[in-house]
Amino acid sequence: MGKKIQLYLLLILFSINIYGNEISNMRFGTDRVVFDIDSKEKINPLINYDEQNNLLFIEFENMQKNKNLENKKINGNYITKIEFFSMENITDLFVSLRPNIKYDTLILKNPTRFVIKFEKERKKKKIVIDAGHGGKDPGAIGYRKIHEKDLVLKFAKKLKTKLKNKYDILLTRDTDKFITLKNRSKIANDFGADLFISLHMNANRDKTASGTEVFYYSRKSSNYAKKIAKFENSVNEKYGIKEDYTELIVNDIFYHINQEKSMKLASSIEERIVNSTKFRKRGILGANFAVLRGSQAPAVLIELAFISNKSDAKKVSTEWYQNKMIDSIEKAINESFN
Numbered sequence: 067m068g069k070k071i072q073l074y075l076l077l078i079l080f081s082i083n084i085y086g087n088e089i090s091n092m093r094f095g096t097d098r099v100v101f102d103i104d105s106k107e108k109i110n111p112l113i114n115y116d117e118q119n120n121l122l123f124i125e126f127e128n129m130q131k132n133k134n135l136e137n138k139k140i141n142g143n144y145i146t147k148i149e150f151f152s153m154e155n156i157t158d159l160f161v162s163l164r165p166n167i168k169y170d171t172l173i174l175k176n177p178t179r180f181v182i183k184f185e186k187e188r189k190k191k192k193i194v195i196d197a198g199h200g201g202k203d204p205g206a207i208g209y210r211k212i213h214e215k216d217l218v219l220k221f222a223k224k225l226k227t228k229l230k231n232k233y234d235i236l237l238t239r240d241t242d243k244f245i246t247l248k249n250r251s252k253i254a255n256d257f258g259a260d261l262f263i264s265l266h267m268n269a270n271r272d273k274t275a276s277g278t279e280v281f282y283y284s285r286k287s288s289n290y291a292k293k294i295a296k297f298e299n300s301v302n303e304k305y306g307i308k309e310d311y312t313e314l315i316v317n318d319i320f321y322h323i324n325q326e327k328s329m330k331l332a333s334s335i336e337e338r339i340v341n342s343t344k345f346r347k348r349g350i351l352g353a354n355f356a357v358l359r360g361s362q363a364p365a366v367l368i369e370l371a372f373i374s375n376k377s378d379a380k381k382v383s384t385e386w387y388q389n390k391m392i393d394s395i396e397k398a399i400n401e402s403f404n
């Protein structure tokens with residue numbers, strides 16, 4: 067046979083599609099594209115994704131496309147364009163995704179279908195965990211000289227471990243170092259926090275005082291809440307630090323939105339901790355805490371227990387109680403983002 071004839075034969079073979087495999091149709095669902103495929107063989111496309119250009123590339127071997135299938139521009143939630151390239155017995159498919167879209171592919175049988183499913187990629191929420199006090203500032207000193215700064219750092223690290231798979235976590239400090247109150251909220255704002263959690267231990271001259279209370283930021287507060295805020299705010303005064311919060315103060319709209327969210331979270335944390343530990347329920351309170359004042363995100367300050375109270379101090383130093391409290395905080399946080 068002459069070379070010319072061989073070539074003609076090849077061309078004829080391709081044009082009648084001897085493989086018989088064909089992408090026959092393309093259909094659109096709300097979150098997917100379905101390609102109907104006429105094929106007697108198992109299909110095994112090569113799939114690649116170009117992250118730079120959000121371009122999904124799929125290559126089918128031994129596959130033609132029906133001539134009625136055309137490139138398509140789409141103004142969808144997930145994709146913008148589908149293009150076909152057929153060469154000899156290979157068909158390539160280019161799907162242009164919008165940014166931050168995840169995809170998944172499925173091969174369904176009887177009849178054969180190739181499905182691409184899309185989903186919006188959920189960015190991890192950012193949480194800043196603030197272990198109160200630190201360095202030259204021990205915070206409250208309780209039963210058997212427990213230092214508030216040491217115990218809350220332990221809680222902060224435990225909470226980070228608990229949350230880090232699901233959230234982006236930043237600790238304002240992970241060592242025994244001094245940070246001013248304003249810088250704590252600045253760290254949270256610079257990180258772009260969605261939530262700010264400040265951990266503290268309470269103390270009182272009255273050694274019978276015990277239990278858990280959770281605070282949110284409020285310009286108005288009760289006398290009792292003022293007293294607690296005064297102690298936690300005293301760091302600056304004690305160490306001669308003057309801080310101007312004007313640049314951090316959030317406007318009234320954010321103040322109200324954040325306050326509502328913060329109150330809900332505070333209440334959920336309080337309920338859950340009290341239920342799981344049987345600590346005394348002291349409730350939630352609004353107060354003008356310097357450390358919460360500058361936060362652009364919802365923020366709560368948890369006074370986990372009274373380290374001046376023998377029973378609270380002993381319990382809160384054990385792993386069992388610590389884990390119960392951490393679990394409670396985690397559940398409340400998860401709930402607040404749902």
Ligand SMILES: [Zn+2]
Nearest residue numbers: 198205266267
């Ligand atoms: Zn404190």
